[in-house]
Amino acid sequence: MVQLPILVRRIQAAGHIAGVQLSRALDRNLAGPFVVYIEVTKKCNVRCQFCDIWIAKEETKNEMSTEDLLRLTADLKELGTKAVALFGGEALLRRDLFDVIAAMKRAGLYITLDTNGYLLPQFHERIDDSGVDMLVASLDGAREPLVDSLRGLPGTFKRTVEGLRLLRARNTKMKLVINTLIVRDNFRELLDVIRLGEELGIRNFRLLAFNSIYPYNMCGQQSMNLNLHPEELPELQEKIEEVIQYCKSRDLTLNPHEFLRGIPDYYSRNHPAVNCYVGYASLNIWNNGDVGYCVGIPGGVGNIRNTPLLDIWQSKEFAQRRSETMSEPCNKCYVACHLEQNYWFNPRLLMNRAMGRA
Ligand SMILES: C[S@@+](CC[C@H](N)C(=O)[O-])C[C@H]1O[C@@H](n2cnc3c(N)ncnc32)[C@H](O)[C@@H]1O
Ligand code: SF4
Ligand code: SF4
Numbered sequence: 001m002v003q004l005p006i007l008v009r010r011i012q013a014a015g016h017i018a019g020v021q022l023s024r025a026l027d028r029n030l031a032g033p034f035v036v037y038i039e040v041t042k043k044c045n046v047r048c049q050f051c052d053i054w055i056a057k058e059e060t061k062n063e064m065s066t067e068d069l070l071r072l073t074a075d076l077k078e079l080g081t082k083a084v085a086l087f088g089g090e091a092l093l094r095r096d097l098f099d100v101i102a103a104m105k106r107a108g109l110y111i112t113l114d115t116n117g118y119l120l121p122q123f124h125e126r127i128d129d130s131g132v133d134m135l136v137a138s139l140d141g142a143r144e145p146l147v148d149s150l151r152g153l154p155g156t157f158k159r160t161v162e163g164l165r166l167l168r169a170r171n172t173k174m175k176l177v178i179n180t181l182i183v184r185d186n187f188r189e190l191l192d193v194i195r196l197g198e199e200l201g202i203r204n205f206r207l208l209a210f211n212s213i214y215p216y217n218m219c220g221q222q223s224m225n226l227n228l229h230p231e232e233l234p235e236l237q238e239k240i241e242e243v244i245q246y247c248k249s250r251d252l253t254l255n256p257h258e259f260l261r262g263i264p265d266y267y268s269r270n271h272p273a274v275n276c277y278v279g280y281a282s283l284n285i286w287n288n289g290d291v292g293y294c295v296g297i298p299g300g301v302g303n304i305r306n307t308p309l310l311d312i313w314q315s316k317e318f319a320q321r322r323s324e325t326m327s328e329p330c331n332k333c334y335v336a337c338h339l340e341q342n343y344w345f346n347p348r349l350l351m352n353r354a355m356g357r358a
Helices: 004-026 066-079 097-106 120-130 144-151 156-169 187-199 230-250 257-261 263-267 309-314 316-326 336-345 347-354
Strands: 035-039 083-087 110-115 134-138 175-182 204-209 282-285
Touching: 004 336, 035 066, 066 097, 066 309, 083 097, 097 110, 097 120, 120 156, 134 156, 144 156, 156 175, 175 187, 187 204, 187 230, 204 230, 204 263, 204 336, 230 257, 230 263, 257 263, 257 336, 282 309, 309 316, 336 347
Parallel strands: 035 083, 035 282, 083 110, 110 134, 134 175, 175 204
Antiparallel strands: none
8 A cells, every 4th residue: 555655646646747837838947947957066986988087187176065955955845856867977086975965955955866876885885874765877878988988987897786785785775777888889888787686686777878968978078989870770660669669578668669660760850849848847966056957958948046946946047948949859869767757748649658568
């Protein structure tokens, strides 16, 4: 039987989702952002081939302070936001991370933390004790040389696997998720990652499409060798289908299937446009405090360091810019967190999902 506090939270979440749907339909601010993605730092300790945040040193000089993040937390509570996703860069590089997480927990937020895994063995106990609800660790292959080469730092594979093993050995209550970015070097081995995850006791997996836009490509230094060639895309389709069927048969969770099946179309620049819900359902707070919504638009519509988020959210400027961006269906990106949330908020996609078509 579902416990009462969980039931209350589910009803509140359903009400919030309905508020976001109505907000978009009427182009009004009838509910606060359901989820806020917070880039707590752009500093990074690894050197991935597919993301060049680690090169953008200038961008790490003016990051939000502890006070900024605590003020932001209070505003999120007031806005009724339900969840925060803390990402980077590598969030574990922030010294005050666990103080901020403690404040977010007190504010009743559901907390997701993204990590590249390199520091997991060192921090696994603190993360587990901090109240983080979901830990998302990147693992782009099941072979050490492949992962270490994609991530540009020897030891990444071993440390990530070790960190996950240590968390499972603690019987962690956190939801553990493995994120795998699909690139040319690993697309034939996706199922191996799922099997490795299962061996580690992990039951939640996400496959991500390689995007070549902001915020992963800050300096134009991503390696373009990672793009699949057009003649490889039918095989990718097969591999994705294989993963979907495998996860179904083992009752493992995976991203929405319609999203996954659309990745080859995205790679051939041929995927359909969607009515995106960013700006209604979610916001991005960049490491310098800029408030954004769509990843296709670098920069922000205000900054939480000089204006409370509540005021930015209710401002005419924000409403106008969002309305302009969102008036047309869009197919400029395939960033998983942004597009996947559409499966919760876009009534057509939600319906497809409920009927098992997605
Ligand atoms: C921006 S990272 C932040 C967390 C951490 N630094 C990491 O890599 O896991 C969040 C997710 O985005 C993925 N990612 C990195 N570069 C990407 C790209 N060019 N396109 C799509 N996803 C990407 C990472 O693999 C990771 O799973
Ligand atoms: S993908 Fe993550 S780990 Fe890799 S460089 Fe970007 S932020 Fe760092
Ligand atoms: S799909 Fe379009 S509107 Fe939505 S986040 Fe991507 S670029 Fe922005």
